[in-house]
Amino acid sequence: MEIREIASEKITEAVCKLFTDCNYYIGDDIMNALEQARENEDSQLAKNVLTQIIDNDKIAAKEQIPMCQDTGMAVLFVEYGDRVVVDGEGFYDAVEKGVAKAYIDGCLRKSVVDDPVFDRVNTKNNTPPIIHTKIVHGDKIRITAGGKGFGSENMSSVKMLTPSAGVEGVKKAVLDAVAYAGPNPCPPIVVGVGIGGTFERAAQLAKLATFRSISKPNPDERYAALERELLDTINKMNIGPAGLGGKTTALGVNIEASPTHIAGMPVAVNICCHACRHKSIEI
Ligand code: SF4
Known part of the structure; x- marks a missing residue:
């Protein structure tokens, strides 16, 4: 060997x-989602906020500044x-x-x-x-x-649900966290959800979920459907870009799931702001 x-x-x-x-460089997945969201918004205020975020990200990339x-x-x-x-x-x-x-x-x-x-x-x-x-x-x-960034990190949570809470309990944990966060995490946000494992494993999975491209759904169709449903519900909350109302509260919901104990179903929600920054390398 x-x-x-x-x-x-x-x-x-x-x-x-x-x-x-x-x-310096926002990911293509986030930039594409921001541009699509701007097209999709009815409110001029929401469109203006998204334009400012898009322009800001383009200036950062061009001038190599944060x-x-x-x-x-x-x-x-x-x-x-x-x-x-x-x-x-x-x-x-x-x-x-x-x-x-x-x-x-x-x-x-x-x-x-x-x-x-x-x-x-x-x-x-x-x-x-x-x-x-x-x-x-x-x-x-x-x-x-x-x-x-900690504006969004501070809005994250872990709930130790029991199995009887079921998928409805998972949805409630996620939607409660997003509603509680309101405008604080600099929306539009990316919602990372970690389900299963132990207390700390769920939190780690939620963070890992925010590091996955929002254009890549969970490979398990049941979780992919849950991601789509949660995104749709969150975007009806009217928190909107910068919390000023609109159809774009979240750009994506990513779920990571893991085996857990027969008596438990931990659910962690890690919220990431629109400056959802991650890069990878293999050495
Ligand atoms: S955009 Fe993100 S990193 Fe910047 S202040 Fe808001 S929460 Fe913090």
Whole structure:
């Protein structure tokens, strides 16, 4: 069995590029959905807000500047091949260095504080990142990274439902979270839903769901239908772009599901704003 060596500098450079790119360039899926939503809106106010968001994202890409002042906390989902050895620094140190480089060299706002309750001193380089690692078979490392703004993160929730709640309970948990969030998460939003696992697994799945393209439905048709139904219901809530009313409260609903305990059905909702930023790379 061949072991592949990857220099830690390569990982640092890749992570740095992921975070600058995701802050400068909105994904095609989001841009297409914004343009389609603008066509679809009846309200001139909603059309104007969507035009401002679209123009803003185009200027960010053209001038290579962040699309929002909140450049987010760094979150990474890593699939780490079990035949890879990182040469030089440790993998996590290389990732952290890449995050710091992106936020310092790329003039991205540093939004992380060290202690959450007492000191709250800015770490000045946006580290540490949140890294979710899965060991997979192979000789590659796949990283999906995104900067998560907290206007939307703060509107997220986890509900520990019991199985008797059924699909209606899932719908209520999602719709309650979106209604409670109202205009706060900078709509139009992307709604990530994690169902199953344990308390923390559901939350992780919900975040992972926001990192999936909104043009890719869940491969299980039952969940894909639920995504469509929830999106349709959410867009009838009239929260609208910037919370000023309209038919576009959400651009997408992505569900990730996972096996769970016979006695439970955790449902987590992670809300992402219109600056739904994520990029991937395979090394
Ligand atoms: S929620 Fe999103 S769009 Fe709103 S300020 Fe934060 S990062 Fe920016």
